[in-house]
Each structure stands twice: as structure tokens, then as C-alpha cells.
Amino acid sequence: MIEFFKMSGSGNDFILIDNREGALSSIKNIPSFVEAICRRKVSVGADGVILVERSPRADFQWRFFNADGSEVEMCGNGGRCVARFAYLKGIAGERMSFETVAGLIDAELRGDDVKLRLTEPSSLQANQPIPVGDEILTVDSLNTGVPHVVAFVEELGGFDVFRYGRALRYAEAFQPAGTNANFVTVTSLHSLSVRTYERGVEDETLACGTGSVASALAAAARGLVESPVEVTVRSGERLKIHFERIDGAFRNVYMEGRVRVIYEGRLWEEAWQENGN
Numbered sequence: 001m002i003e004f005f006k007m008s009g010s011g012n013d014f015i016l017i018d019n020r021e022g023a024l025s026s027i028k029n030i031p032s033f034v035e036a037i038c039r040r041k042v043s044v045g046a047d048g049v050i051l052v053e054r055s056p057r058a059d060f061q062w063r064f065f066n067a068d069g070s071e072v073e074m075c076g077n078g079g080r081c082v083a084r085f086a087y088l089k090g091i092a093g094e095r096m097s098f099e100t101v102a103g104l105i106d107a108e109l110r111g112d113d114v115k116l117r118l119t120e121p122s123s124l125q126a127n128q129p130i131p132v133g134d135e136i137l138t139v140d141s142l143n144t145g146v147p148h149v150v151a152f153v154e155e156l157g158g159f160d161v162f163r164y165g166r167a168l169r170y171a172e173a174f175q176p177a178g179t180n181a182n183f184v185t186v187t188s189l190h191s192l193s194v195r196t197y198e199r200g201v202e203d204e205t206l207a208c209g210t211g212s213v214a215s216a217l218a219a220a221a222r223g224l225v226e227s228p229v230e231v232t233v234r235s236g237e238r239l240k241i242h243f244e245r246i247d248g249a250f251r252n253v254y255m256e257g258r259v260r261v262i263y264e265g266r267l268w269e270e271a272w273q274e275n276g277n
């Protein structure tokens, strides 16, 4: 039996497994294991899977996988969940650091809230024209641990996030890595709303942490918002984004918000193995 936690970071949901003692040593192909247990209705169901491993230079290191089994550099909401998971499991104290492919992440627990310091954002490019069918979408792109594009729209309510998000995610301009796609409406100097199509989930998610940060920074680069920025995500929950702008570069970027433990479970092999093989 493989023990796991199911957690939600503002609606972005994850399966977390403490793999420091090799809980997954019997799993031959981790990406296909991840894809199987992330399938909703026929298995646990989640936007991603987080494995906690030992680290010689931080409280722990993690491996992050999207629901399609792709392993990627970083996940903001997953980072907030893993911080609380590590604290609850006695792997780390209220202040911790963990290694990701994107770099070292600092986290701090504040009750049910977790505040995460992200890696330095990079590669900000504004006003890129991207063809979508017979339209041209103007997007900003940047990397907040993973690649994101940000498009500012008038009305988010009825916006076809799946159609436009998928088109941007697979657009020629962002290949071969692809990108996550965020659609943003700025609501004040310190607030915006965002909806995100996530690479590797291949659908809109109820929240995207690095996408919320990318949206706040792209809006700040246009002078539309100033730190701190309260970001309302698709679930209706809010993330608080803090940052400084030094010589035009964004520094000391933090995201903060609630995470919830939904349940603890034990995976049966049927959760990932097709019956009969």
C-alpha cells in the first residue's frame, strides 16, 4: 500500500507521497503511474503528483509531475501544499527550504496559510502577437519557475479559456516546451482576476500559483498594478502576491494563500494498474 495525502492549494489539487524511504521503489514507470492515479472517477484524480525525497542541502527535495505524467520544474500551489505536508509529517519546521528543478524554494507556514518565495522570474517579453485561428492574440510571456503567457481580456466570465488556452499552449512561438496560458482582468491597482489553462493538465484548473504570479508581474510591468496584488482565481479563492521591482527586474517574489488537507489515503494497486495486467 502506498500512503498519500490529497491536498488542495486554492483548488489546484495534488497527491503527495513521502518517498524518502522509497515508497515507490516497486513502481517501474513513474510518469505512467502518475497519469493513472491522476485520472478522475477511475482513480484518485488530481492536477498533479508531488514526491518528497531526501536532500543533502535543504530540508527536502521534490519531484513535481503534472496530471499527464510530465515532470516539470516548479508548481506554486503544489509548493504551498508540500510545505504544509512536510510540516505535518515532521520533515521540516514552520520555516523550510526545498529543492526543485527551478531552484531552491523557501516556504513559511502561517496557520493554514503558506507563504512561498519563488525563484527569480525571467524572460519577460511583452506584446507578442500570436495567431489563433483567424484572430491575433497579443500576449506577454515570462518564466516564474515554469513558462507562462498572459493575455489581458475585458470579460473573464464567458471567455473560452479552453479554446484560446489550448491554442497558446501549443503555439509555434512557444515550442518545444509549450507554455501555460493565463487570461487576466485587472480590477484595481492591487487586484486582478485570472483564469488559467495549464500545460500538462491540458485543461483549465481552478487555480495556478505560478500563473497568478506571472499575471501579477505582467500587469505590474505594464503599470496596471503595484505590490501587493490580490489575485482571485477560478475557484474564487484569493492568492496574495508580493514583489519588488529593482532596476526594472522583479525581485523577492512571494505568493501566499491557504492550503487544505482533504484526506489521507492508502493506494491499492488497482488505483493505477488496469485490471488483469
Ligand SMILES: N[C@H](CCC[C@H](N)C(=O)O)C(=O)O
Residues within 6 Å of the ligand: 012, 066, 072, 074, 075, 076, 077, 078, 146, 147, 180, 198, 199, 200, 201, 207, 208, 209, 210, 211
Ligand atoms: N502545469 C504547470 C506546472 C504546475 C503549475 C501550477 N499548478 C502552479 O500552481 O504553479 C506546467 O507544466 O508548467
